[in-house]
Amino acid sequence: MGLRALDLFCGMGGLSWGLKETGLIEPLWAIDNHEPALALYRRNLPDTYVLNIDLSKSANLRDLIEKIRLNGGVDLVVGGSPCRGFTQIRNGQDTHSDPNNRLAIKFAEIVRELSPLAFIYENVPQLEKSRVFKRFIGRLKGRNNYRVAHAVLEAANFGNPSRRARLIVVGIRWDFGRLPIIPKGVDIPHQQFWLRRVEQDGKIGYCSKLQEPWRSCLLDPDDCRLVNVEQAIADLPILEGKTKGSNRSYGVPPQSAYQRWARQYTQETDGHVVPRVRPETRERLKAIVPGGNWRDLPTPLTYRIPFEPASGQLRRSHYSAYRRLLPESHSPTVQGHSDFAYHYKYERALTPRELARLMGFTDNFQLGHEYDSVVQAIGNAVPPPLSKAIAESLLEQLN
Known part of the structure; x- marks a missing residue:
């Protein structure tokens, strides 16, 4: 010992x-x-x-x-x-x-x-x-x-x-x-890990504030000194809607050094479950680019009931509301609730396993198939x- x-x-x-x-x-x-x-x-x-x-x-x-x-x-x-x-x-x-x-x-x-x-x-x-x-x-x-x-x-x-x-x-x-x-x-100074909002030709986009040589390091899948969202979770099984708890085999081989490390020779993963997503939430997420949030919504989707001004404005107006991850950058700080950020590719919340990957837990750390209590524990972890x-x-x- x-x-x-x-x-x-x-x-x-x-x-x-x-x-x-x-x-x-x-x-x-x-x-x-x-x-x-x-x-x-x-x-x-x-x-x-x-x-x-x-x-x-x-x-x-x-x-x-x-x-x-x-x-x-x-x-x-x-x-x-x-x-x-x-x-x-x-x-x-x-x-x-x-x-x-x-x-x-x-x-x-x-x-x-x-x-x-x-x-x-x-x-x-x-x-x-x-x-x-x-x-x-x-x-x-x-x-x-x-x-x-x-x-x-x-x-x-x-x-x-x-x-x-x-x-x-x-x-x-x-x-x-x-x-x-x-x-x-x-x-690297903390502020360089934040995102920059870019508007060009009427289109909105987001990119990392990291400067060279660290930007190239972040985009290199074989360099584990800096790891982006896509390098962390892209190999996990594809889920697009609400799912029940069960172990799932990986969808693809590891695509980065971080993914190879995270798997720890496991053949399948637990904790990869998705809660129900409201139809109006899904509709809003479709209108938001990766890295964006509620500020990027078109006006008709900023009402509590989409396209109905009489329903009033959305109450969720803080920076993280309807925020989507940017795959080629770091995730924002993981919090103990499911809607701190949404998937960059699918219109859904993140699974506990995705959150655990973003927090540096390997896949041999068993999460089970609960959702809320596990998400809260991950958000409070070191x-x-x-x-x-x-x-x-x-x-x-x-x-």
């Missing part, structure tokens, strides 16, 4: 899946209190002790620490407490009063009590500017406890097919005598390619 790890607020296991891929870290304990996500974790990491515990309660925290100590302790603590109190998607609610914010401090307290060799913490970038962050870092550093470094990383810089900016905090125990170094991948890269860098520093 390599380094023994504790994964706090583990969700479906994105951090743990990346740690395990290093071959030198074994997720020994995993803690969360969201049962649907834990069910996915247990299915895919059966050798880990998985506990459903609410860490906001001090008695539960003390019991957990005692149990881990009695079983030999851990070498590494990882995790990312709930981000809802820090994220920008709050609909005007007060972020500072959210009780979930205190869970970041709970993470720091567990690290202090267990005294592992190192820790890795992740959350949304907005945490860095919150009132909690200074207290959080202070608890971790203490008086000669941990040397701590933090940085905002973009998952797309590590070969992930979707964008996902995360605040990463890494600490190494003070007695090792070194400040952690956080890897940056190919280190991309395994990102967690693996951070863990490998940390292993080198720990020697």
Whole structure:
């Protein structure tokens, strides 16, 4: 066994899946209190002790620490407490009063009590500017406890097919005598992964803002440093409408290095199911080019009932409404609901397997055939390619 790890607020296991891929870290304990996500974790990491515990309660925290100590302790603590109190998607609610914010401090307290060799913490970038962050870092550093470094990383810089900016905090125990170094991948500025809207001769189109040589890298199917949507999901079975849950054989051979890696020698995939799509939604999607959204709709389709002005305007008027993926670019940040983006070729929502591919999960990570709960778990996960890269860098520093 390599380094023994504790994964706090583990969700479906994105951090743990990346740690395990290093071959030198074994997720020994995993803690969360969201049962649907834990069910996915247990299915895919059966050798880990998985506990459903609410860490906001001090008695539960003390019991957990005692149990881990009695079983030999851990070498590494990882995790990312709930981000809802820090994220920008709050609909005007007060972020500072959210009780979930205190869970970041709970993470720091567990690290202090267990005294592992190192820790890795992740959350949304907005945490860095919150009132909690200074207290959080202070608890971790203490008086000669941990040397701590933090940085905002973009998952797309590590070969992930979707964008996902995360605040990463890494600490190494003070007695090792070194400040952690956080890897940056190919280190492309986050804004270059966004899309550019182009209008020419009355036609609307979208393209990546990436500049050379990275644009050519993104379009090369054999270069896994940058991976686009089409390279990530184009080999999955063709689905155009609502489907029932079942395992499905791949439609075509792998068409990219990423697809060959993602299949992991599996012969078929689960989690490739589509929910019902409303006829009016399908009609609107047909009028939107890949990369576009509701702003590209012709006027008759902007009414709640298409072609009926008396029905009023669409209520969905945010940027992601009716957004379609652009195949030759990165996916926007995957969220925990089915309509954050639609397929670039078919007028439908994305399947859990497509979302998992966009988040860097390999096909041997079993999803089952549920839809909503699995989509939510994927949207809350850490991309395994990102967690693996951070863990490998940390292993080198720990020697």
